[in-house]
Each structure stands twice: as structure tokens, then as C-alpha cells.
Amino acid sequence: MLACTRLALLGLVLLCQGIEENSGGDSCDNFTDLNLSHCFLGTSLYVRLLLYTRVNPACGRELHHQRFPSEPLFNLSRPTAFVIHGYRPTGAPPVWIDHLVRLLAEQRDVNVIVVDWNRGAANLNYLTAVAYTREAAHNLTGFIRSMQEEGASLDSMHLIGVSLGAHLAGFVGANLKGKIGRITGLDPAGPLFTSATPDERLDPSDAMFVDVLHTDMDSFGLRGAHGHIDFYANGGADQPGCPKTIFAGKSYFVCDHQRSMFLYLCALNGTCSLTAYPCASYADFLDGRCLQCEAFKPASCPQLGYDVIQWRESLLKLGQTKAFFSTTASHPYTKLNYRVDMVTWNQYLRWGVVYIRLHSGRNVTEARIDHKLLRFEQFTSTRLLAQFDEDLPHVHKISLRINTGNVIGPRYKIRLLRIRLTPLERPQRPLMCRFDIFMEENTEVAFRPLSCDSRL
Structure with missing residues (x-):
């Protein structure tokens, strides 16, 4: 209900802003460019298929559903990636389309087909767009079957669906009995799908491998797990940097939901290394x-992006x-994660949160482990996850503070028999240790890290 209300408010915000699109005028076949008048009056479904390859990464070629074998750039012996957008409440072409097409073409020699169902997705009435997903899936299924008849292999096909497009991709996969090679769902749409059965939404049986990224589960995205692997960025709901109040305008409604695409683009581009840790919950x-992934082959934690397919067998x-x-x-977007193991020997039980700073020259980065109060008592081993915004390769000093919130009365001593920091995403770097540290609660102590084989 909350998500549907926000969808309605978003439509009003965009209507007031009067967002209009520019029309293309070159010889390429461009994504359908509509405006708010089309959305307000309503559009009927019409599906276009735009082909891009390494030869024409910036200039689409429209494929006719029946006469596509005559297109010289369409090589059916190559793998094919289908890009499927979601609900378009303004009729605007997605801002990420060109970027995603180019990056996919850079990954390997593939046919990239943009499934343009903007006529159908562009309706202020979200329910109408949802109803069209089945019909659009039927249309795309027919095209893929025609490809198969011409010699294309289903297991070489990859459907990338965004929001409502993720469920559309799932419907195509179900129509083809789960024989599609891979489906990637980027924050599958939540409104009207929260109570859906598996055959009414994206689910793992829709393809030989299904990977899903969640970024807005408390609003426009879908809660739960719907793939062979489900990635949850920052727990899958509120994303850092996104506005928290309606006064931010359009960004308040779409920022969390759009973050799924920006994270995926960043991973494809190679500028982000987003390692994910299999776990029961974000709190855990x-x-x-x-923080360990020995059960996986390769023996490392899976990473978001195109290459997650290499973990398919284990998953x-x-x-x-x-x-x-x-x-x-x-x-x-990348955080650097350290596993922090501490052994305490303080006389009195203390509860608090931990702040760790890494120093490299004049550069400093801090991790705040404050999502809950931690227990420190006599001869207790504690394992923590410290997440730093910056990667400092040469750490020459570490600062540590345990904040108990005690502002009156005596300050108690805390003794650490050992602290060890293990860089999780940089296994080639040495572990950093320090032994027998005395400190006061709420007071920062600084020390030089030692080799974990050393002793003071």
C-alpha cells in the first residue's frame, strides 16, 4: 500500500515538473521517445526490438519479428543479451540504456537487444503497465522461439530485467520452461507483486541461473528472495546518499530503486568491486x-555483476x-571490509560501540561499528566487521576508541590482549595485529600495527 501511494505521488510530482523528452533525428533506430501527454492519455502496447553489437554500439537497428534473419549484424551464433526496462511514468527513455548497452558489448562479443515496450509501460496508471507485461512477454517469447528455429541456443541467452522488466523477463523464462541461460533482475518491482505466487513473478525456475539485486524492498522493490542468488545492497532497502524526506522531490521516490542500476553499471564498468557475503540476514x-566463503568455487565470496555466473555451480x-x-x-560505492578479532581482559563488564581509524600518511578513514551495543568482559573473544569508505593500502597507524556512553563516574580501564585486523577483499595484504593494549573507555588510543607473528 505504501509503495502504491508513493507511485501515485511520484506521478503527480513528475506531472508538475513537466518533464519532456528530446526527439532523435539521426538514421539510427532509437528508443521510443514519448512525453507526459502520451502517459496521461494512455498508450497501448507495442514492442520494438533494437539490436546493438560491437559494430554498432551507439546506433540501434530495429529487428522485425519475422524478417530478422536478413539483418547482417545479427549473428545467431553469438550469445544474446536482452535488456528489458520497467514502468515509464513519463514516457522518457531510460537514462541508463546507452551506458548499459555499451558495457554489455564490452564484456564479450554479444548481440544486445533492447526490448522497447515504452508504448505500454508509459501509462500514468501503473496497473495498466503491469497488465501489459504478460502480453509483452508473449511477444518476446515468440521472437526467441523464432531465433531458436534459426539455430540460436536458449542457454546462450541472458535477460536483464529492471523493476517491472524483471517480472517480464521471468514470464518469458517460464514460457520457455526455464531453459533460458540466465535472468538478471535489478530490483524487481514490488507493487502488486508482494503476494504473488512464483508463477506470477520472477522466481528461480524461470532460467538455468537467476541472479537478483535488491535496493528498495520497503517501497518500489520486492521483498524476499527470488533467484539462485539474491544480492542485498545495504540490507536491500534504504541506500546511503538517498534523500529521506519528500522535500527532495523526484529523487525521494526513485533514488533507492534506481541505485540497483547504478550499482550494476559500476560493477560492469570495473570501477566497483562489490563483494557480497552469503548470510541469513543483514544484521548477522x-x-x-x-565472512568466509570456502564452500564456494572459486573459493571466494561472490561479486555482483556480469561475472557472478562463475559461482553458478556452487550456488x-x-x-x-x-x-x-x-x-x-x-x-x-565500494567499501573495504576488515574482520576485527579482539580478546578483552577488563575487570568490569562494559557495553559500547567501537570506532577504528586507519592512517596512511595524511589520509585517514574511519569505521563506526555502532549498529548495536557490543559486550566487553573478562577474557572474551569478540569478532567485528569494520567497513571503511576508503582503501588505504599502507596503514602505518591505527586508532581505536570504545565508546560506552559513560559521562559520569569513573572511567574504567579496558585491556585488549590482542586485536587483529584481516583485510577481507585484499588477501595479499598482511594481517595487522597489536598485543596487550591498555585503554580507557571513551578515550582514543593509537598504535602502530605489527605483524601477527610478532610480540611486543
């Missing part, structure tokens, strides 16, 4: 309980897997 991940054996990661507020 933040508690440092899920299919394990069943549905949830994987969590945290990001920064802006590009390149």
Missing part, C-alpha cells in the same frame, strides 16, 4: 558472522542464497 552480516548446489554487502553513498 554486520555482526561479522558470515545451484547450495540452493537459494542470500548475499549482503554495504556501499558508500556515491560512486565508486
